[in-house]
């Protein structure tokens with residue numbers, strides 16, 4: 001998942017300033033949305049997208065790979081019949097998740113219908129993604145999976161009414177629109193086979209393709225659709241976030257697979273070729289930097305690397321694309337192998353925590369001579385646990401399951417360690433020098449307090465224990481830079497994947513603790529609200545419920561307590577907004 005519209009404002013300025021903002025500004029805002037100024041809310045301009053001229057027609061389309069899908073290894077644990085007691089507990093928990101979803105859905109329907117988001121405290125609404133009913137589209141597949149078929153059918157006629165010819169924002173975020181709107185429509189279509197959903201997916205797909213109409217066919221990721229619609233020529237930008245470039249593949253590929261029209265696949269296959277070509281020519285060969293130059297198609301300037309925010313799903317999609325293409329495109333395997341071995345060497349750290357738990361977490365790497373890791377912990381980066389676990393199965397790399405387990409455990413630990421039982425948005429831990437568990441990483445209170453004092457730029461004569469109390473830091477946390485919880489899914493996403501892959505009940509137990517803590521702290525009259533500070537015993541709420549609450553967070557909780565055959569990881573692969581796409585059927 002990614003990132004952060006707010007950074008779009010800074011896109012035009014230098015990497016140095018971006019980096020300074022990245023390290024110095026706080027509170028961080030990693031939220032995937034930040035309200036954008038509407039172009040003109042009352043009478044937005046309307047375009048006939050079918051008549052917009054294409055300035056740079058694609059000369060040779062790259063076709064979808066053909067041939068018989070390869071037999072991929074089995075991904076899910078070989079679940080056996082559960083005992084009656086376990087089943088009873090599981091089903092009770094599943095029903096609790098359903099109830100919470102239904103409250104949010106009904107109030108969205110009653111109070112914010114056809115708008116992007118419900119405001120869960122006031123009962124109002126807001127349009128954060130252009131007013132194309134983001135929560136409605138995003139939640140459709142969850143409705144279907146949870147068995148709310150009547151609600152689902154009755155939403156279909158309203159989906160038909162969503163009018164993509166109106167553009168209410170100055171700029172369309174191509175990535176956000178792709179993962180939420182296109183991904184949501186495609187997934188709901190594959191589950192239900194309602195034709196209107198594929199028709200709407202094609203509509204939005206045609207609009208998004210116009211963002212690729214540049215001389216080098218690289219997309220405008222923050223796209224001024226008004227200028228394009230008015231006939232202006234466009235070129236790709238010199239500063240683009242990696243996640244926004246690298247996370248369009250699954251949705252565009254699925255649209256081509258479902259329509260038989262390869263123009264969407266071709267558009268993203270060009271990006272993949274570029275990523276493949278540049279992978280060894282960056283400041284940290286094997287990984288791509290946070291910002292890339294799409295105008296020159298050069299990846300060699302930025303010195304910042306991470307599996308976390310602003311890069312995240314570009315990495316997440318490598319293994320998932322390999323599976324979605326039935327193993328017929330080896331580029332994704334090669335890129336996964338190189339990227340993950342570099343990440344394991346340089347972009348993960350082992351935090352020092354009480355009880356000497358053996359944990360790992362992705363950090364932020366800057367390359368000045370050698371790569372240096374900053375032991376940051378982002379809630380958003382918790383997705384990486386599931387990525388490594390899934391990769392271990394898809395590519396038969398047992399060590400990656402271990403890495404995925406340790407990252408997911410770090411997130412479970414961070415939930416437990418916080419007073420509200422919920423992990424904060426961005427914090428820092430203390431990194432032991434080696435991630436290899438054969439080196440010691442013993443909890444040492446002196447070292448921890450020193451690290452706290454130095455992060456807080458305190459002088460040596462300040463008693464660090466006073467400091468820790470006044471900073472409200474649970475043992476192990478060296479700094480909490482952003483204390484919010486915005487109803488994010490990444491921790492439960494990885495817990496769900498670990499549960500389905502290992503069958504170990506500890507993951508269901510962790511999920512239930514997370515769910516009860518979140519529901520208790522975020523519940524409002526109309527839904528669930530973002531929290532301002534999870535390190536308070538009773539965190540204050542803010543009037544926001546992002547569309548990923550119903551699309552992702554509640555879907556992953558639900559599926560953790562649903563029978564493992566429902567949306568099995570052997571048949572489906574989730575996009576970064578938790579929309580499941582069907583894997584190609586293999587023979588045999």
Ligand SMILES: *[C@@H]1O[C@H](CO)[C@@H](O)[C@H](O)[C@H]1NC(C)=O
Nearest residue numbers: 442443444445446447448450
């Ligand atoms: C903790 O670390 C400090 C500083 O490196 C060291 O002097 C001390 O012996 C350590 N304490 C324990 C219990 O290992």
